[in-house]
Amino acid sequence: MNERGEPASAATDGPHAELSDPATEAFVTHRNLLFTVAYEMLGSAADAEDVLQETWLRWTKVDLDQVQDQRAYLVRITTRRALDRLRTMKRRKEDYVGPWLPEPLLTAPDVAEDAELAESVSMALMLVLETLAPTERAVFVLREVFDVGYDEIAAAVGKTPATVRQIAHRARRHVDARRPREIVSPDVARAALESFRRAFETGDLQGLLDVLAPEVVLISDGGGVKQAAPRPILGAGKVARFIIGGIGKAQVTLTGDPAVLNGNPALVLRVNGEIDGVLTVSVEGSRITGVYYVRNPGKLTRIGSETPLTLR
Template identity: 65%
Template sequence: MDSATEAFVAHRNLLFTVAYEMLGSATDAEDVLQETWLRWAKVDLETVREHRAYLVRITTRQALNKLRSLGRRKESYVGSWLPEPLLTAPDVADDVELSDSVSMAMLLVLETLTPTERAVFVLRDVFALEYDEIAEAVGKTPAAVRQIAHRARNHVAARRPRGVVSAAESKGAVAAFQKAVTTGDLQGLIEILAPDVVLLGDGGGIKQTVQRPILGADKVGRLMMGGLGRVTSQLTVEPVQVNGSPAVAVYLDGELDGVMALLVEEGLISGLYYVRNPEKLSWMQQETTVSR
């Protein structure tokens, strides 16, 4: 490989993760990487002091452009918009900061930031870039970036999940959830849900799902049983890891019908993020590598 290709390949997983965390869409992140490569291939490498920083800068700028156009697309989206789920390897969960940063819950928190705030938060708090590097990427002064980072950090801290859960707790909650759903045990399902659990669904106007957030264990449990319970004989629920966190893949008649990411806190499921939009399920066919 030539030097440009070698550098791009060496940092590709990092660049994909940066773009994905900014966009919440793996498909759009891949588009950003293609644009990054086209620009990188034209760069005189002798003028580049550090390849990684330069590539991250190009990726960030392209992701910001894409993020602004995505905002307009989301305004006309049918129902709730959820990030595109990624099937990830089990070892992603070992990196607590990485798995937290790509989790469905965190990506939804990042959705509440402005594009620039999101870029600054991701680059600083997840990838630990220096303020001057971030400033070049987002077109701000280092002083302005510090203020943006502080504001974004406070915003995220007030909305992010409450704490880290052990692997054993997550595994137990997923197993209980899986058993309750597949056996039609409404009471068992309600007992594994947190009292203030929230269910979000994304069908993209293609598949039926909830159009607005559903709150409360009883409401969520009865709604799920009313929907999934009617097809129990053709239903298969398999534990998987999505975005570095516990999830279940839902199959009907052997075909993938949807992916439900689970947020587990204090041994109970406090968040259910159900993606049924078939256009968002292609990244569940094979594991995607994310990295810092």
């Protein structure tokens, strides 16, 4: 296995090379889907890769002659491994310093054009998923994002189909009450983000106030390694003053390079030319309702190359 949880031959020879056996071929065929499932359940690319490695090790022990649907079986293994890790991560997050944000991924520009996929991995929705219990999150992700049948979900989470239906209903209600009310087009999001970028680069306080929604929330994640706000900052005035005041107090030059992170328009922020973190936003109407700033260096390892994601 390589560091991404792929069979070594697949990593060395490339995706179009001749695959050595049916188990490897099936795993490589569905790898991007399995990673997306694990990432949406965990919010961590590093943990998702570990889950894929565990899935591969389990898959190599399966008698393929007894498997009717290889995709469903692989998703089931991945879900079980991700659930185990999700419970462990919950304890780990309790000791995390400051607010916790999902690990951002650099994604291909065309991911932003797939509204369903882009919303499912958006920072805003991933944060809502953090408020679900582990089994609720697994059921919601499999049912609402990947359209997996109740029987298959039941086999993956160890519940009856009737119980899974109840969990799905409860999780859907919970998420719908907290998810963004409106999904805007990538063009609208990019325009709002560009106004935001121009304002902080020029120190334009009024420009920031104009693009921020009155109820905007700013969450910054330094992980105890980089300085960050110890708790979310609420309200346009407080958020704007925090940004402009922080830049002025530090006496630095802050710039933003456009990128597509988690399927949505984003910025890679640089302080005096050096990468400092990444910033994503949620937008409703034409105003920014959420600002998510990841500074923790341990979470910035996946912004240098694109991570392929898929719902199929």
